[in-house]
Each structure stands twice: as structure tokens, then as C-alpha cells.
Amino acid sequence: MKYCSTRGGVNGVSFQQSLLMGLGSDGGLLVPEYIPNIVPQLEDWRSLDFPSLAKELISIFADDIERSTLNDLIDQAYTTFDHPEVVPIRELGDVTLVELFHGPTLAFKDVALQLLGQLFEHALTKDGRHLNILGATSGDTGSAAIAGVRGQEKIDIFILYPNEKVSHLQELQMTTVPDSNVHCVAVNGSFDDCQSLMKEVFADLEFKEAHSLGAVNSVNWARVLAQVVYYGYVSLKFNEPVSFCVPTGNFGNVFAAYLARKMGFPIAELVVGTNENDILARFFRSGEYARGDVHHTLSPAMDIQVASNFERFLYYYFDCDVERLQAFMNDFQKTGAAHLDSAPDDAGFLATSVNTEETLAILRDVYAESGYVLDPHTAVGVAASKKCPIVGPKVCIATAHPAKFPDAVKRALPEVDSRHPTLDALVDKAERKVVIEPTLEAVKALFD
Numbered sequence: 001m002k003y004c005s006t007r008g009g010v011n012g013v014s015f016q017q018s019l020l021m022g023l024g025s026d027g028g029l030l031v032p033e034y035i036p037n038i039v040p041q042l043e044d045w046r047s048l049d050f051p052s053l054a055k056e057l058i059s060i061f062a063d064d065i066e067r068s069t070l071n072d073l074i075d076q077a078y079t080t081f082d083h084p085e086v087v088p089i090r091e092l093g094d095v096t097l098v099e100l101f102h103g104p105t106l107a108f109k110d111v112a113l114q115l116l117g118q119l120f121e122h123a124l125t126k127d128g129r130h131l132n133i134l135g136a137t138s139g140d141t142g143s144a145a146i147a148g149v150r151g152q153e154k155i156d157i158f159i160l161y162p163n164e165k166v167s168h169l170q171e172l173q174m175t176t177v178p179d180s181n182v183h184c185v186a187v188n189g190s191f192d193d194c195q196s197l198m199k200e201v202f203a204d205l206e207f208k209e210a211h212s213l214g215a216v217n218s219v220n221w222a223r224v225l226a227q228v229v230y231y232g233y234v235s236l237k238f239n240e241p242v243s244f245c246v247p248t249g250n251f252g253n254v255f256a257a258y259l260a261r262k263m264g265f266p267i268a269e270l271v272v273g274t275n276e277n278d279i280l281a282r283f284f285r286s287g288e289y290a291r292g293d294v295h296h297t298l299s300p301a302m303d304i305q306v307a308s309n310f311e312r313f314l315y316y317y318f319d320c321d322v323e324r325l326q327a328f329m330n331d332f333q334k335t336g337a338a339h340l341d342s343a344p345d346d347a348g349f350l351a352t353s354v355n356t357e358e359t360l361a362i363l364r365d366v367y368a369e370s371g372y373v374l375d376p377h378t379a380v381g382v383a384a385s386k387k388c389p390i391v392g393p394k395v396c397i398a399t400a401h402p403a404k405f406p407d408a409v410k411r412a413l414p415e416v417d418s419r420h421p422t423l424d425a426l427v428d429k430a431e432r433k434v435v436i437e438p439t440l441e442a443v444k445a446l447f448d
């Protein structure tokens with residue numbers, strides 16, 4: 001399988017090259033040259049456990065890694081999960097969840113980033129290369145990326161985060177990791193400063209090349225691919241097509257569901273649940289993609305206005321018409337808005353935004369009905385599932401353990417003390433971080 005860019009400027013790239021390239025060198029996102037049809041394999045795949053299905057599916061896309069090696073990397077990635085099924089399904093009365101938070105940092109990003117760490121190590125060892133990963137995080141991505149590559153000889157990882165603006169637990173999940181290849185960088189600025197500094201560094205192609213910089217954010221195709229697996233896996237547990245309800249900000253997770261459906265897994269509707277940052281919900285209702293102001297909500301990992309994987313969706317929605325995509329993205333970049341001629345009703349998405357009151361209410365309702373505590377992101381997806389008309393089975397994606405977001409849980413359920421031993425253990429550990437000013441020079445100096 002070869003990869004090309006959504007903007008048409010990159011072609012014929014292998015899986016491992018795409019892994020190390022991250023963002024396409026023409027500014028587009030890498031996508032496979034075609035989407036394979038997996039319908040002939042479905043019946044054979046129904047009985048597979050999660051890692052076995054991952055091996056079957058990922059080997060189609062990563063055909064430049066020897067099959068036995070790939071199998072080992074996948075096994076290695078998922079031994080770090082604390083549940084034997086890796087992604088267990090939970091029935092709670094009329095709500096069915098798939099819990100994606102059994103990895104080391106208790107959020108769904110581990111499912112992809114544990115594998116990405118293994119894939120990076122393999123690709124770099126083969127090439128004898130060293131990689132400096134640079135990432136920016138507002139919370140969960142940083143710790144999951146660190147957990148994926150800590151201790152690896154071929155990689156140093158530098159995570160920028162806004163000083164004193166991430167939650168204390170999220171900061172500890174990064175700064176208490178003792179491995180010397182991990183560099184936590186608290187920036188005296190906002191998350192937007194961190195993200196734009198990261199982009200500026202990557203845009204300096206000479207610097208990027210000289211310091212062998214790599215990316216772990218969700219523009220990386222391998223992350224999307226790893227997420228396709230759990231949609232396929234869950235869909236095969238049902239005897240009729242299943243709908244998924246996905247809380248989203250960056251359109252990464254729900255885009256993986258869209259791809260799973262495109263490949264032929266038995267998936268019906270996809271419900272996009274956003275918080276008050278509702279650019280995606282507005283798009284699916286009206287066809288208008290228009291940036292708004294960022295609102296700070298109870299589900300901070302979804303406080304995003306511009307969704308990076310949205311470009312991949314548009315690429316397919318435009319039937320791989322690179323020029324049409326470029327025109328749309330150019331409009332958006334120039335004016336902060338771009339639109340289709342009409343709402344994309346034929347794309348198979350339902351979308352709705354969920355406000356703070358609704359999020360708190362669903363946390364209380366589900367707890368009252370089943371004694372189960374949702375995290376505030378998962379709550380957005382569950383609330384969205386109740387607001388959208390769906391027939392047939394539906395599964396809500398549980399993206400984090402509630403103990404990661406104790407303030408939101410306390411606000412809905414003052415009587416509940418949601419804890420997790422992994423998080424409790426962080427409190428006494430030594431922290432390591434550097435604090436820098438929000439300047440390009442300060443970020444570049446990290447690599448001296």
C-alpha cells in the first residue's frame with residue numbers, strides 16, 4: 001500500500017515513510033492510495049480478539065513491515081493495557097459503551113499511541129536513525145505520546161504545554177515520567193501559543209531536517225489506522241449494523257469510524273457529539289465550516305475549533321478531487337469560513353452539540369440508573385446519542401477514565417470520589433520539567 005497527500009503534492013510513499021513524515025511535505029495529510037474492501041474477510045474476522053483483528057487489518061496497510069514483526073509490535077503495544085479484552089464493551093441498561101481507557105494514561109489516545117511507539121522504534125532501528133518528536137498538548141495527547149515512547153533509545157520526545165494551564169493530574173502524568181528521553185516543556189503562554197510554536201518549528205524545513213523532527217499529533221496516519229481497529233472489532237460483535245456515538249473535537253476518532261464503514265465493516269450511523277465548540281456539528285447540519293471562538297468547557301480535550309482530520313474526510317467526500325479540496329481549505333484559511341452547496345446529508349453522519357447542563361445531567365442520569373460514572377467527554381457522546389434518532393444497536397465511545405477529570409465529576413456528582421490507582425500513585429513522585437518563554441528561539445534551543 002502506498003500513501004499520497006490530500007493536496008496532491010506527495011505520492012508513492014510507503015507506510016513507514018508516512019509514519020516518519022507525519023504531515024505531508026506539501027501541507028496536506030497522508031492517506032492510503034485506495035481504501036481496501038474487507039467484506040470478503042468479515043465472517044473469518046468475527047471470532048478474533050482485538051490484537052488479532054489489529055494484525056489482520058493493519059497488515060493490509062503496513063505491508064512494508066514483515067508480518068511476524070508486525071504481529072510482535074502489536075502484541076507488545078497492547079500488553080500495557082490493564083484489561084484482557086483491551087477495549088471491553090460495557091452494557092449499562094439502555095447505554096452500551098466501549099471502554100477505550102484501559103491503557104497507561106487512561107484515555108483512548110493510548111490505543112493508537114502505544115502502537116505508534118512500537119512502530120517508530122521499529123522503523124528507526126531499521127534505518128539507524130534518531131528521531132526528535134515534538135508535540136504540543138492541552139492535556140491527554142502529551143502523556144499518551146510520552147507513555148508510547150518513554151525509554152526508547154532512538155527517540156527523544158519534547159512536549160510543549162501551557163504552563164499552569166493544564167490540570168495538575170495531567171501535568172503529573174507527563175512530568176513524573178523518569179526516563180531521560182522525555183522532555184516536558186512548560187511554556188509561559190496559552191495552548192494556542194504552544195501549537196503555533198510547534199507549527200513554526202515544523203515549517204522551518206531546514207531545521208526540521210537538521211534535527212530529524214517527527215510528529216505524534218493526529219495528522220499521523222498510523223494513529224487513525226490503529227483507531228479503525230476498535231470500530232471494526234465492536235461492529236463484529238453485533239448481528240446487525242451498529243451505530244457509533246463519538247465525542248469529538250479534532251475529528252480523529254470519528255473519522256476512524258467513517259473509514260471502518262468505508263472499508264465495509266457493518267456500521268450504520270455515526271453520531272458526532274461536540275461540546276459548545278460546535279464547528280463540526282454546525283458543518284454537518286448546514287454545510288458551513290466556520291471557525292468560532294474557543295469556549296472552555298468540562299470536556300477540555302474537545303475545546304478545539306479547527307479539526308485537523310477534517311481534511312481527510314473532505315478529501316473522500318470530494319471523491320479525492322484535490323483541487324476542490326484545496327479551494328475549500330484555501331477559503332477557510334483566508335476567511336475562517338468555507339461552505340458546501342448544501343448540508344452533507346449523504347455522508348452518513350448525525351451531529352449535535354451538547355452544552356454544560358446537558359453534560360452534567362447525563363452524568364447524573366447514568367449514575368442514577370446504573371451506578372456508572374462517565375468522564376465528561378464520554379458524557380457528551382452519550383448525551384448526543386440520546387438527542388439523535390437512531391434505530392438498531394448503538395455503542396457510545398468511552399474516551400477517558402472519569403478519575404482524570406475529577407472537577408467535572410464532582411460538579412455533577414458531589415457524592416462521588418472518582419479515583420484510579422495509577423493517578424493516586426503520581427502524587428509522591430519527583431517532577432521534571434523546564435519552563436520557557438513562548439518564543440521560537442526558546443523552542444529551537446531545546447534541541448541544542
Ligand SMILES: *Cc1c(COP(=O)(O)O)cnc(C)c1O
Binds near residue numbers: 249254377
Ligand atoms: C482527545 C480526546 C477526545 C477528542 O478526540 P478527537 O480525536 O480529537 O476527536 C475526546 N475525549 C478525550 C478524553 C480525549 O483525550
